[in-house]
Amino acid sequence: MRPSSETLWQIHCDEPESIFPYPHSMHYARYREDPEWYPKQRRKGQRVVAEYLRVKPHVLAKVDDFARVTSTARGSWAVACGAPTRAPPTHHPSSCAS
Numbered sequence: 001m002r003p004s005s006e007t008l009w010q011i012h013c014d015e016p017e018s019i020f021p022y023p024h025s026m027h028y029a030r031y032r033e034d035p036e037w038y039p040k041q042r043r044k045g046q047r048v049v050a051e052y053l054r055v056k057p058h059v060l061a062k063v064d065d066f067a068r069v070t071s072t073a074r075g076s077w078a079v080a081c082g083a084p085t086r087a088p089p090t091h092h093p094s095s096c097a098s
Contacts, residue, residue: 006050 003011012018018043023031031037055063 017044019048020046 023037
């Protein structure tokens with residue numbers, strides 16, 4: 001049995017261990033009151049990534065090559081790489097988007 005989109009969004013909105021990449025409207029007050037809100041979200045995300053995600057060796061080799069070429073071309077500039085992720089399509093129920 002698969003939970004409905006509304007149930008999934010409700011879990012996402014109300015679960016204290018959910019990870020938020022930015023303060024959605026429902027969390028904006030907490031973000032403004034707690035300067036550690038964003039660092040806490042990043043730490044939670046880092047733990048989940050470290051535990052559940054593994055980069056395939058051929059992808060890691062490409063990223064390493066890109067970083068080596070880019071950092072050599074730019075001298076001491078730091079290089080940041082990002083990868084898009086995709087979740088199953090769902091919709092925002094009005095109870096969560098407020």
